[in-house]
Amino acid sequence: MTDIVLRTENLTASYDEHIVVKNVNLSIPRNSITAIMGPSGCGKTTLIRCFNRMHELSPKAKVEGKVILIEKNHQIEEIDVYSIDPMLVRRKIGMVFQKPNPFPTMSIYENVIAGYILNGIKLKKSEADEIVEETLKKVSLWDEVKDRLHKKGTFLSGGQQQRLCIARALAMKPDIILLDEPTSALDPVATLKIEELLEQLKDTVTIVIVTHNVGQAGRISDYVAFMYLGELIEYGPTDVVFTRPRHEKTEEFLSGKIG
Amino acid sequence: MKSYHFRILKSKIISVFLTLFAILSTVPFLLVLYFIIKNGISVINWEFLTSLPKPVGEPGGGILNAIVGTTILIIIALILAVPFGIFTGVFLAEKGDSKIAFLSRLVVEILQGVPSIVVGIIVYLWIVKPMGHFSALSGGVALGIMMLPVVIKSTEEILKLIPREIKEASLALGVPYYKTILKVVIPAGFSGILTGILAGTARIAGETAPLLFTAFGNPFLNFNILKPISAMPLLIFNYAVSPYEEWWAKAWGASCILVVFVLTLNIITRLISKR
Numbered sequence: 001m002t003d004i005v006l007r008t009e010n011l012t013a014s015y016d017e018h019i020v021v022k023n024v025n026l027s028i029p030r031n032s033i034t035a036i037m038g039p040s041g042c043g044k045t046t047l048i049r050c051f052n053r054m055h056e057l058s059p060k061a062k063v064e065g066k067v068i069l070i071e072k073n074h075q076i077e078e079i080d081v082y083s084i085d086p087m088l089v090r091r092k093i094g095m096v097f098q099k100p101n102p103f104p105t106m107s108i109y110e111n112v113i114a115g116y117i118l119n120g121i122k123l124k125k126s127e128a129d130e131i132v133e134e135t136l137k138k139v140s141l142w143d144e145v146k147d148r149l150h151k152k153g154t155f156l157s158g159g160q161q162q163r164l165c166i167a168r169a170l171a172m173k174p175d176i177i178l179l180d181e182p183t184s185a186l187d188p189v190a191t192l193k194i195e196e197l198l199e200q201l202k203d204t205v206t207i208v209i210v211t212h213n214v215g216q217a218g219r220i221s222d223y224v225a226f227m228y229l230g231e232l233i234e235y236g237p238t239d240v241v242f243t244r245p246r247h248e249k250t251e252e253f254l255s256g257k258i259g
Numbered sequence: 260m261k262s263y264h265f266r267i268l269k270s271k272i273i274s275v276f277l278t279l280f281a282i283l284s285t286v287p288f289l290l291v292l293y294f295i296i297k298n299g300i301s302v303i304n305w306e307f308l309t310s311l312p313k314p315v316g317e318p319g320g321g322i323l324n325a326i327v328g329t330t331i332l333i334i335i336a337l338i339l340a341v342p343f344g345i346f347t348g349v350f351l352a353e354k355g356d357s358k359i360a361f362l363s364r365l366v367v368e369i370l371q372g373v374p375s376i377v378v379g380i381i382v383y384l385w386i387v388k389p390m391g392h393f394s395a396l397s398g399g400v401a402l403g404i405m406m407l408p409v410v411i412k413s414t415e416e417i418l419k420l421i422p423r424e425i426k427e428a429s430l431a432l433g434v435p436y437y438k439t440i441l442k443v444v445i446p447a448g449f450s451g452i453l454t455g456i457l458a459g460t461a462r463i464a465g466e467t468a469p470l471l472f473t474a475f476g477n478p479f480l481n482f483n484i485l486k487p488i489s490a491m492p493l494l495i496f497n498y499a500v501s502p503y504e505e506w507w508a509k510a511w512g513a514s515c516i517l518v519v520f521v522l523t524l525n526i527i528t529r530l531i532s533k534r
Binding site for chain 2: 054095097105115118
């Protein structure tokens, strides 16, 4: 039995009566990279937005079913994500968006600890310095920015901004980070850097990445889920799904017949 | 070939015309500036800025009462219009498609078109009549009402331009909605909101009509907001319609100061919004 960090039970999500995610049952293994792939509009983004309760921010959005987060501190604790404060959920499950979105009014330094600043969590200067340095090192941004930590984050390149956003999510020490097509706005070099980074990060955090790029899913993920028209068609270890897909639709998607 | 040259010629003629009109439309303002500076600059000196008016016939005297008055009136207007304006603007940007927002937007647009003299009369009925006398407070309220639509509109417009991703980034960090608005959304739109406040101040600084039945004017120095107070445009109006030549000169001097003040505000507004 693999060590599961997040599990959905009959998860169904809709916007204004229009069902976008249909009855999804998915278990995400701890400290791994799980890719969710599928053509545009198949519900993959909506699915991960249900994990950290961002979906319900959209007007007329509805969620049915369960999302269970399994925390392993001293003992194993199962948390029903929809039974606790969404603010708490979002601190446990971080998110990185498609377009790099550092806070425009904050410096690089402040952006990293933005989660603490905005939530009014007081940090000692030494603690803050430590979190900033450690987190920026984790996303391999430290050497590039250590001399200009107090400059605005928006002056960085797109790839650097995206790594800064990953750092901002990591600084809250979440169990999981969700990445919603994090490289779709980036050039191939910056994309490669992010992909390498994710490989390194999976020792400390579970990664769920949404991508419509089959190649990316194949390159970086340990597990892959294929979604089509709101349904989870196939889910399993990446090497198995990519070499011996069980479902016809998956094979068509992987070979480029649909997409 | 002939039609080609004709076409080029036509475009040239049109573009010369457009340039000409663009230049012509700056003429009225430049003339205003020229006359005001020509007639006003000679009156302005330290005494003019720092002393109170003297009776007709006595040389010297200044417009300190009006400068202090306009400052106090603007401060009262800002205290009223800025919080109301920003919060309404945030509401319109955030809940823009609700029924209340639709109604509120409509009312704000109508308010913007209400003649300033009418605003003065309304405030007269609301505040001056119940109190029984004219006051700086009522003048400030009238100016605040004039300013409100400008602040609301500029806040709404700038906040709509802030990418949704910025707000989502904050919410995704587990920051509650109200903190996201106060600490992320409003700061991100700060320069735009400030621009609106300055533009609103520039708009009301020269308003005369709403002050006629409210602030009323006062030849003495007054810091009490419950008493009548002078203001630059009121003083200019009273001096300009007086029969005394020396008062006309003072009206020019006061106009010059007012115009330079409004112009400076407008230039600062431009500089901020360009950034």
